[in-house]
Amino acid sequence: MSDTTVDFSPAAAPLAEKLLEQAREIIARYPAGRERSALLPLLHLVQTVEGHVSPDGVAFCAEVLGINKAQVGAVATFYTMYKRRPTGEYLVSVCTNTLCNMLGGQEIYDGLTEHLGVGHDETTADGKITLEHAECLAACDYAPVVTVNYDFTIDQATPEAAVGMVEKLRSGERPVPNRGARVCSLKEMQLQLAGFADERDGAVADGPAGAPTLRGVTLAQQHGVAVPNFNIDTPITTTRPARDESAKAVKDPAPAGAPAAKSEGKIASVAKKAAEAVKTAAAAVVDKAEHVVEHRKAGAPVQAGDVKDPEVRTAEVRNPDASTPTPNPAKIDAAQAGPAGNAPAGDGKPAGDGKRGTKEKK
């Protein structure tokens, strides 16, 4: 903010009236000359009022920071946490990334789509729920997971649990999440994301790590796996170990059975074997090259390697006796060829979304 007497445009003025004091507080967190770094929390602040970032919200951020609207728009449209159209009171995110998907994330998403009658980034007619696919929500240990307004709400979710939860939200209840803070509204969450304390009772919660998170540690303990000489109080240094020392460890592994350096000895031994394997492979390549050169010198024909077109090779592997006739391009229905053969994504949903309210047929 260039000064404290900004004249806001008619578009930005209503938000300025509500948010200017908090906006100034946010901007004051940043060093002089770096005020524009406050843009991210300012966009969240705008969402506390609007639930999304409207053109008026963009104008407010631009004017309060003294930058142009294109600069604000570039940021607001880059991050998925800034919504470009009105959202519901609760943003329900279903992780459909790799691990959650393997464990049923897509089924949960499909169940909610069918139950609510909305697709990705769409809001129910009562304005309560906005549904979205989400990429990894950083809780793979509890996969598949569903969050409400970015708080973990259902761990190891099922379609039934997800539908039950959204029904409670729609009926005005705030269901108790599996862990973490109690469910809040999306606008309340935006205030926290803008960097302000949420004073509600139980708005912030913490607790010990759960069993799925600790699974690796538990298994290591059960099987007696430990990092030698590990000391949790060892300060993290920014310098790397000297290169020659690690090289020395590979070159001169500790004598077998030396108790303190047993693991280091194992690592060195594996590294030594790997180095020998690389050396052997390199020698084989040199041998072959020399062989080819000798043949050329002697005038012998050089046997060509596999120079087939990869597509031809793939086709042969799939259909070695060429028993499947090749389709005649002239007979392919024009309507099925090219882009016309691909159903349009329509509402911008990610590929793989079925038609809303229906299940995809396999």
Ligand code: FES
């Ligand atoms: S893949 Fe879903 S939380 Fe990581």
